[in-house]
Amino acid sequence: MRKVVVRTLMILLGWFFVLLGVIGVFLPLLPTTIFFIIALFFFAESSPRFHQMLLDNRWFGEDLRRWQEQKSVTRQTKRKATWAIVIAFMISIAVLYQRIELQILLLVLGTILLIYIWRLDETKVESEEANL
Numbered sequence: 001m002r003k004v005v006v007r008t009l010m011i012l013l014g015w016f017f018v019l020l021g022v023i024g025v026f027l028p029l030l031p032t033t034i035f036f037i038i039a040l041f042f043f044a045e046s047s048p049r050f051h052q053m054l055l056d057n058r059w060f061g062e063d064l065r066r067w068q069e070q071k072s073v074t075r076q077t078k079r080k081a082t083w084a085i086v087i088a089f090m091i092s093i094a095v096l097y098q099r100i101e102l103q104i105l106l107l108v109l110g111t112i113l114l115i116y117i118w119r120l121d122e123t124k125v126e127s128e129e130a131n132l
Contacts, residue, residue, distance in 0.1 A: 010042045010043075010045050011047050014043040017036070018036065021035035021039065033081070036054065037064065040054050040055070040064055055068070066123055070123055071121060072121035072123040073117075073122065073123065074124070075124075078122070081117050086114075089110040092106050
C-alpha cells in the first residue's frame with residue numbers, strides 16, 4: 001500500500017512540475033526547463049511511460065535526454081533560451097514602465113538567469129560544428 005501511495009504522489013508531483021514548466025513558457029519568471037527536469041526525475045522514479053513521454057517530446061525531449069545523460073545543453077539551446085529570456089523580460093519591463101523598482105528587479109533576475117544558463121556545460125552537436 002505504501003508503494004502505491006508513494007508512486008501516486010511522485011506521478012502527481014511530476015505532472016505538477018510539467019504544468020509549471022508549461023506555464024513557464026508564457027511567464028518569464030518561471031524557469032521552464034528546470035521544471036521539466038524535475039518532472040523527469042519524478043517520472044523516472046514512478047512512471048516509465050510518463051518518463052519516456054517527456055524524453056520523446058518533440059519540443060524539449062532532446063534537451064531532456066541530453067541533460068539526463070550528460071548534464072549539459074547545446075549552444076543552440078543556450079541561444080534560444082537567451083532570446084526567449086531577453087524578449088520576455090523586455091516585454092515585462094516595458095509593461096512595468098512606471099515601476100522602476102520592479103524593472104530593476106526584473107533586470108537583475110534576467111541577468112542572473114542568463115549568467116546561469118551560459119555557465120552550464122555545453123555539448124557540441126554535429127550540426128552546430130558544421131555551422132562554425
